[in-house]
Amino acid sequence: xxxxxxxxxxxxxxxxxxxxGLLIFFPILWTVLTSFKTEAEAIxxxxxxxxxxxxxxxxxxxxxxxxxxxxxxxxxxxxxxSTLVGLLVAVPAAWSMAFVPGKRTKDVLMWMLSTKMxxxxxxLVPIYLLARDTGLLDTKLxxxxxxxxxxxxxxxxxxxxYFKEIPGEILEAARMDGASxxxxxxxxxxxxxxxxxxxxxxxNVILAWNESFWTLNLTAANAAPLTAFIASYSxxxxxxxxxxxxxxxxxxxxxxxLGWFSQKQLVRxxxxxxVK
Amino acid sequence: xxxxxxxxxGASMMLAFAGTASAQTTITVATVNNGDMIRMQRLMSDxxxxxxxxxxxxxxxxxxxxxxxxxxxxxxxxxxYDVLTIGNYEVPxxxxxxxxxxxxxxxxxxxxxxxxxxxxxSLTVDGKLYAVPFYAESSMLMYRxxxxxxxxxxxxxxxxxxxxxxxxxxxxxxxxxxxGICLRGKAGWGExxxxxxxxxNSMGGSWFDMQxxxxxxxxxxxxxxxxxLKLMSNYGPPGASSNGFNENLALFQTGKCGMWIDATxxxxxxxxxxxxxxxxxxxxxxxxxxxxxxxxxxWLWSWNLAIPATSTKADAAxxxxxxxxxxxxxxxxxxxxxxxxxxxGTRTSLYKNPDYLKVAPFAExxxxxxxxxxxxxxxxxxxxxxxGQFVAIPEFQAIGTAVGQQFSAAVAGKSKAExxxxxxxxxxxxxxxxxxxxx
Numbered sequence: 075x076x077x078x079x080x081x082x083x084x085x086x087x088x089x090x091x092x093x094x095g096l097l098i099f100f101p102i103l104w105t106v107l108t109s110f111k112t113e114a115e116a117i118x119x120x121x122x123x124x125x126x127x128x129x130x131x132x133x134x135x136x137x138x139x140x141x142x143x144x145x146x147x148x149x150x151x152x153x154x155x156s157t158l159v160g161l162l163v164a165v166p167a168a169w170s171m172a173f174v175p176g177k178r179t180k181d182v183l184m185w186m187l188s189t190k191m192x193x194x195x196x197x198l199v200p201i202y203l204l205a206r207d208t209g210l211l212d213t214k215l216x217x218x219x220x221x222x223x224x225x226x227x228x229x230x231x232x233x234x235x236y237f238k239e240i241p242g243e244i245l246e247a248a249r250m251d252g253a254s255x256x257x258x259x260x261x262x263x264x265x266x267x268x269x270x271x272x273x274x275x276x277x278n279v280i281l282a283w284n285e286s287f288w289t290l291n292l293t294a295a296n297a298a299p300l301t302a303f304i305a306s307y308s309x310x311x312x313x314x315x316x317x318x319x320x321x322x323x324x325x326x327x328x329x330x331x332l333g334w335f336s337q338k339q340l341v342r343x344x345x346x347x348x349v350k
Numbered sequence: 351x352x353x354x355x356x357x358x359x360g361a362s363m364m365l366a367f368a369g370t371a372s373a374q375t376t377i378t379v380a381t382v383n384n385g386d387m388i389r390m391q392r393l394m395s396d397x398x399x400x401x402x403x404x405x406x407x408x409x410x411x412x413x414x415x416x417x418x419x420x421x422x423x424x425x426x427x428x429x430x431y432d433v434l435t436i437g438n439y440e441v442p443x444x445x446x447x448x449x450x451x452x453x454x455x456x457x458x459x460x461x462x463x464x465x466x467x468x469x470x471x472s473l474t475v476d477g478k479l480y481a482v483p484f485y486a487e488s489s490m491l492m493y494r495x496x497x498x499x500x501x502x503x504x505x506x507x508x509x510x511x512x513x514x515x516x517x518x519x520x521x522x523x524x525x526x527x528x529x530g531i532c533l534r535g536k537a538g539w540g541e542x543x544x545x546x547x548x549x550x551n552s553m554g555g556s557w558f559d560m561q562x563x564x565x566x567x568x569x570x571x572x573x574x575x576x577x578x579l580k581l582m583s584n585y586g587p588p589g590a591s592s593n594g595f596n597e598n599l600a601l602f603q604t605g606k607c608g609m610w611i612d613a614t615x616x617x618x619x620x621x622x623x624x625x626x627x628x629x630x631x632x633x634x635x636x637x638x639x640x641x642x643x644x645x646x647x648x649w650l651w652s653w654n655l656a657i658p659a660t661s662t663k664a665d666a667a668x669x670x671x672x673x674x675x676x677x678x679x680x681x682x683x684x685x686x687x688x689x690x691x692x693x694x695g696t697r698t699s700l701y702k703n704p705d706y707l708k709v710a711p712f713a714e715x716x717x718x719x720x721x722x723x724x725x726x727x728x729x730x731x732x733x734x735x736x737x738g739q740f741v742a743i744p745e746f747q748a749i750g751t752a753v754g755q756q757f758s759a760a761v762a763g764k765s766k767a768e769x770x771x772x773x774x775x776x777x778x779x780x781x782x783x784x785x786x787x788x789x
Contacts, residue, residue, distance in 0.1 A: 114625060117600040139388065140410075199426060206428045290415055291422060294430040295378045295407035306410035309383040310540075311595055311615055313625070 102326070109133070109319035116316040132320035140303055142324060149299035149325075151214050152289065153282040156221035157275055160229045163222070165271070168233035169259055173242050183234065186227040194224075194287045205292055212294045220292065221282045228281070229274055236270030237263070273339040276332070283329045300325040375666040376405045377432035380420055382413050382653065386485050386693040387435070389683065390674060396682050397673050404666045413540075424449050429660040432667040436481065438472040438652045438725075439740050445480040451657040451664055452478040456672040464677065464697045469652050472725045472736075482675040485615075486652035486695030488719035489548060489739070491635040492602070492620060493609040494628060497521045497528065505633060510641045511553070511577050514609065518585035521608030530585035532607035533578070536594040537758035539750025544739040545611065546757060547750075548647030550574045553640050556729035557741050557778075562787040566753075566775035575757065575767045582761050591762035603627060611637055613651065614719055615694065617712035634715040636722070645730055648738035650723035652695065695720055734788075745785045752777050 108116050110128045136142070171179050201220065202211075210216030240263065248262040264271065286301040293302060304325050307318040333340060381387045391408055398404075409431070411419060416435070423430045424444065436444070444450050456462065462470075462479070469486045473479055491509060498505060501520035506513060518530030534545045547557065555570025565571060582590050585608075587601055595612060599619055602610045603626040610616070623629040637646040655671045657664055673679060677699060683692045690709040692700055694716060700706055701717045710716075725738045735741045740750065753774040760770040 114603075117604075119604070139391070198422060202422055202426050202428060206426060211428055211430055290411075291419060294380070294409050298409070302409075302411070305412050305415050306383055308412035309596075310413040311599075311613065312385055312619065313596065313600065314383070 102330075105319045105326075106323050108316055109323045111316050113313040113316045116319070117313060132316045133324070135317055136307070136320050136324065140306065140321075142303065145298060145300045145303040145325075146328065148214060148293075148297055149283055149301075149328075152217045152221060152297075152299050153279045155214070155218040156225060156282045157229075157278040159218060159222045160226050160278060161233075161271065161275065164226060164229040164233050164274075165264070166259065167230050168237050169263060171230070171234050172237035172240075173245060183231065186230060190227055198291060201288075202291070211292060212296050212298075214297045216292055217289060217297060217299075220288050221285055224285070224288065225278050225281055229278055232274040232277070233267070233270065236267050236274075239270075240266050269339065272336075276336050276340055280329055280333065374403055374405045375663050376407060377661075377663050377666050377670060378407045378409060378430065379433040379435070379655075379670070380409045380411065380416060380431045381435040382416055383410050384485075384653070385691075387653075389687060389691060390679075393679075393682055393686060397670065400673070401666075401669055404669060406670060424658050424660065427660045429658075429662065431658060432661040432663050433671060434656050434658055435484070435653055436656055438469075438481075438483075438650065438654060439737065439742060439746075441473050441481045441654060441656065442475050442736065442742050443744050444656075445475040445478075449659055450480045451659055451661070451668075452480055453482055453657070453668070453671065454479060456482070456668070456676075459676065459678065460672055461677055461697075461699075464699050466696060466698055466720055468650060468720055468723050468725070469696060472650055472652065473654060481654035481656035482671055483652040483654050483696040484675055485693040486650070486720060487614045488651075488695075488716070488723045489545075489612060489637045489647060489649035490614050490617070490715055490719045491609060491611050491637055492617060493517075493633050493635065494521070494605075494607070494631050495633040496631045497608045498633070505635050507635075509635055509638050510643065511638050512641055514611075514638050515577065515581060518581055518609060522585045527606055528608060529587045529601075529606060530608045531581050532587055532593065532598040532601050532610045533582060533590070534594055534598065534612065535582060535586075535591040535758055535761045536597075537751065537754035538594075539740060539747050539754060541594050541754060542758055542761075543750045543754040544649070544651075546574065546578065546754075547741070548637070548649040548739040549578065551728050551730075551738070552638060552643060552645045552647040553577075554643065554645070554730045556731050556733045558733060558735060558782075560732055560734050562734060562782060562789075564775055564778035564782065566771045566778065571771055572767070575760070575771060578757075579760055579767055583763070591758045613649070614712070614716040617716065618690070618694070618710070621712060634712050636715070636719060643730075646719070646722050648723045648725060648728045650720065650725050650738045745781060749778055749781050752781070 107123070109132055110130070111126055112129055112131070115122065115126050171183065205211045205216050205220075210219070244266070245258055245262060248258050253262065283300075286305075289299050289301045290305060293299070304318070304321050307314055307321045387410070394406060397406070420431065420434050420436065422428070424434070441450070465483065466486065469483045470479065473481045473483065491514075493505065498517065498521065501517060503517050503520065514531065520530070522528065522530035534542045536542055550556065550571055553570050553574045555568060555574060556565055558564060587593070587606060593601070595616070598607065598610055598612060599616055601607050602616075602620055605628050617632075617634060620626045620632050621629050637649065639646055655674060657667045657671060661667050675696065677697065680692050680697065680700060684705070688709070689703070689705045692706065694700070694713075701713060707713050723738055725736050727733075728736070728738050735743060740746055756765070756770040756773045756777075759765050760767055765773075
């Protein structure tokens with residue numbers, strides 16, 4: 075039974091939600107606006123919000139100077155690749171933890187998550203040496219492997235929470251009907267968990283897309299994704315805010331559009347486990 | 351059938367070998383995003399026309415990212431890069447680790463003698479050049495001629511810190527949004543500590559004595575920090591503790607600073623009417639000394655090209671490095687982009703070129719500043735280290751930044767000068783002991 079909510083209260087809550095939403099969105103909006111300013115306008119104080127001479131010159135400069143498509147393609151391969159490989163490993167792992175938990179399952183889950191608690195730079199040198207010796211420096215494959223490992227705990231945790239919501243009896247029924255383990259996971263569990271898997275996939279694509287530590291440190295010229303593309307526009311001497319904003323806008327645009335179209339799954343993904 | 355097949359395989363293999371034999375050597379160049387480097391990327395067609403067998407891949411990164419990236423790679427012998435853009439801080443340290451190839455014999459056309467001696471010296475270890483300068487800078491005082499005149503002052507030939515303090519007070523007009531002086535306040539070994547290290551040099555102080563004992567408890571540092579804090583809090587812009595080069599550049603260009611002491615490269619930005627509102631009202635003077643002193647701080651920074659010892663394509667890399675820093679390249683830039691855009695600070699011949707002197711009113715002062723920088727003896731006192739606005743030891747990045755945070759906090763008003771100096775002394779003693787000094 076829903077509580078009665080007065081109109082005034084509803085309006086206030088709506089206004090508050092909009093306010094918070096705009097506050098969170100503001101940095102992105104400001105980046106986009108700055109990308110259309112000249113370098114001089116970008117640093118003008120007081121800053122102009124909408125009334126300035128809109129220009130596309132930053133986008134022209136950025137396109138002239140760097141090959142956006144190469145970086146874009148690297149980002150796509152790395153983000154999708156690491157997420158898909160991660161899912162392949164995580165679905166069976168989450169299945170076993172959710173449906174046949176052992177005495178130490180909770181500990182294993184915690185232990186996996188604990189790897190996220192160490193700053194990445196702590197393992198930079200060992201990973202760098204491994205990548206060097208296996209010839210994986212500056213390759214997309216190397217980054218797919220590293221990002222898979224980096225995001226695996228989150229993927230497993232998310233899937234585990236979804237799978238927990240699915241009644242084990244259904245899987246039991248499938249087993250009684252003679253389903254093998256693989257067909258149980260593939261034909262019974264997966265279809266029921268599709269919304270959960272979809273939001274896990276989306277969230278992890280975004281995480282991998284935005285990952286900048288490993289993507290910057292393990293690449294040079296060949297496998298550099300959009301994070302490296304952005305990093306090339308910051309400058310210690312000379313004005314760069316407008317060009318940097320243009321590069322950032324171009325880098326986030328694809329993922330922003332993807333996010334826009336998959337809002338529903340994303341919201342579910344981000345509030346996973348909250349509603350049973 | 352089989353014979354034909356074998357013949358085909360054989361033929362294709364020969365073709366494949368022929369292909370590799372004439373294939374290009376691809377070298378990877380790691381660099382920073384500054385105007386000169388970006389310009390070079392535009393002018394690569396000249397290099398390709400002369401060396402069709404070499405292809406250059408550019409990796410452009412933000413300075414701190416580049417430093418971290420390149421250090422990881424070179425320390426672990428990753429071999430990702432064939433040419434590195436590094437500062438003159440790294441060059442002597444890395445050369446001593448045998449991480450860099452010595453760069454002699456760059457060809458007869460290279461005119462190595464033409465390199466500015468002060469710059470070449472800071473890149474030389476045991477008589478060998480380990481990197482070649484692409485662009486170099488010292489520091490100087492940049493000021494608004496109109497505001498100085500309004501204040502009823504005249505710039506002396508060699509201003510001292512007392513004059514600066516006096517002028518800053520008279521030029522400040524907070525109601526009009528004009529601040530007498532803009533200085534670096536943002537914490538970092540290459541940020542506020544670059545400025546303060548050269549300032550303490552000019553005040554007669556130093557970082558360490560001959561026994562590597564930190565000197566923050568000495569009167570020179572006290573005088574330096576007191577003057578600096580006085581300037582920043584009384585005559586500096588609000589929020590000065592987070593200002594670096596770019597922030598001050600923006601402030602100066604929009605007419606909010608009376609004076610600015612920083613890298614000489616700033617001169618070209620503030621005199622460019624396309625970028626700067628005050629382009630026609632700027633003057634230049636040497637970086638301040640203490641009253642009667644001769645030490646201008648010895649600030650000297652250069653961006654250089656070096657070849658890591660791990661490069662498997664050292665010959666191609668050498669060819670590229672020689673081209674990029676040659677007199678020929680200077681000519682190319684002058685022809686294609688105008689002589690004002692030639693990378694400054696590396697070659698004596700540039701400062702004798704009348705065309706350059708005509709378009710660059712700051713050229714003379716820049717040269718004078720670079721020539722007066724003595725990185726072998728940065729302080730009036732005897733010191734066990736080299737470097738100008740930095741101390742050329744590997745530990746300096748960490749210590750410099752930690753000390754910079756103390757001083758930045760003092761600018762922000764979170765601590766007093768004495769507290770900041772005591773903390774700086776304690777942390778430097780601790781870190782230097784941990785690192786095993788005196789060595």
